[in-house]
Amino acid sequence: MVAMPHPTSHAKPTTRDDVARMAGVSPAVVSYVVNGGPRAVSPANEAKVRQAIRALGYRPNAAARALALGSSEMLGMIVSDAMNPFFASLARAVENAAAERGYTLLLADSQASLRTERRLIKNFAARRVDGLFLCSMLFEPDLMDLEQADIPAVLLNHSTDLATAGSPAVVKHGAGGHGSNSVGVAFQDGARMAVEHLISHGHERIGLVMGGNAGGDLDAREVGWHQGIQDAGLTAGPIVRAAFSREGGYRAGQELLARSERPTAVFVSSDQQAVGLLCALHEGGLRVPEDLAVFAFDGSPESEYTWPRLSTVAQPVKELAQTALEALLAPRPGGETQTKIFPTELVLRASCGCH
The missing domain is CATH 3.40.50.2300 (Response regulator)
Known part of the structure; x- marks a missing residue:
């Protein structure tokens, strides 16, 4: 068995190579264990890597991971009132749907302020989230910061005059028309x-x-x-x-x-x-x-x-969340966007x- 030294508060930051040396594996194997792939690792090697991680107190570098994956694995969501039980339920449903796909959700509250909403959009664009769910104060919000950063957005809880009876209705928009996908109810x-x-x-x-x-x-x-x-x-x-x-x-x-x-x-x-x-x-x-x-x-x-x-x-909160996530992570070819409206009950x- 490999001896496991105690990490000290004065030690330099532990790297992936340190974990690999202690576990007796390659740095790539450590990466596969930490990231859950893309290649499989034998149970024995995985156990040694995880034991070394615990002993050394290793924390993966999120920035380096994001750079390697080309993804921050983080999604943003802006609501107009986080204290509103409806938005709290919607945010939880979105968070659960995102977690199933391996994403972390960052929630922000505009507090019914258009100025705050615009500031939060700029902040999320600067942080390079992989996408943004926006419960906006406006029917047609300004998404220029997201578009310039090539970050997709979905207008969630979006109001429209589109009527639907008994089943979800979908309206498609050509490229260059409606700027983002939207999901809402009738x-x-x-x-x-x-x-x-x-x-x-x-x-x-x-x-x-x-x-x-x-x-x-x-x-x-x-x-x-x-x-x-x-x-x-x-x-x-x-x-x-x-x-x-x-x-x-x-x-x-x-x-x-x-x-x-x-x-x-x-x-x-x-x-x-x-x-x-x-x-x-x-x-x-x-x-x-x-x-x-x-x-x-x-x-x-x-x-x-x-x-x-x-x-x-x-x-239908759960359906809204699932549909919004799919619209965010699976953009339609050719820049086509769509509005999906669910019936109410x-x-x-x-x-x-x-x-």
Whole structure:
């Protein structure tokens, strides 16, 4: 057996060659063990290499490994609010999907700031990540820094006016057109279905609590809300503009409480807003759904633990993550990009009047 000396704090950094000498193998064999290939190593030699690594405290040089592989094996992801349970669930799903392919995910939070989002994009481009998932504050973000660094990006949780019914829809873009792949859900269809469900409970005056975006563009959820009301021949209820946050929803609830004529139901553009809204309604003495029915959007884990439990338009988080990863790691030939939109699903609970 090879004698294993104790590494000391004063020793120079251990190299791959040091490990090879102690284990009695070539440096290439050490590389194969550390990198999991590309060539197989006998169990006996692998055991000797790993024993030497432990004894010497060897840490592979990540920069050298990236240079040798031509890949950092790291992906970046930017979300607009890491504290939002929906984005937390989405980030975990992306991280799990990336790990299955041997990639590490670096997560960054733009904190709903367009300036921060742009800075983070520059940082990820400078760090030479292998790709970036971007849940942007804009429908058409500036990706020039990534394009100049030849780093692919996928717009995730991307809103579009593309409708889909029952199965994912795909729109292809030619080279030089749409700058990156995008993956999202049918926001408009989901909102319309939620409104139609509220109408089925007999509601004729349905309000909207709507979050905003940095570009001031019309959100597809608002379009779907309008469509559901218009198709039923009803008059639209009041619109309350509020931040995509619990506090925003709470303030929207206070505004609704202050109105002399309140709607009997409200569609809320995110679960997080709806949580704050429910708090304000409870404080104001309103019963949900008897006095005001509530239907939200996202399908976050938090929606199942409100009181009453929140009816919501659920997004297929795992499918979004897997599809976004494939779009990032397997670019289409000829520079062709595509938009993939998944259908949503109504999760019916007590807040809309279902039991």
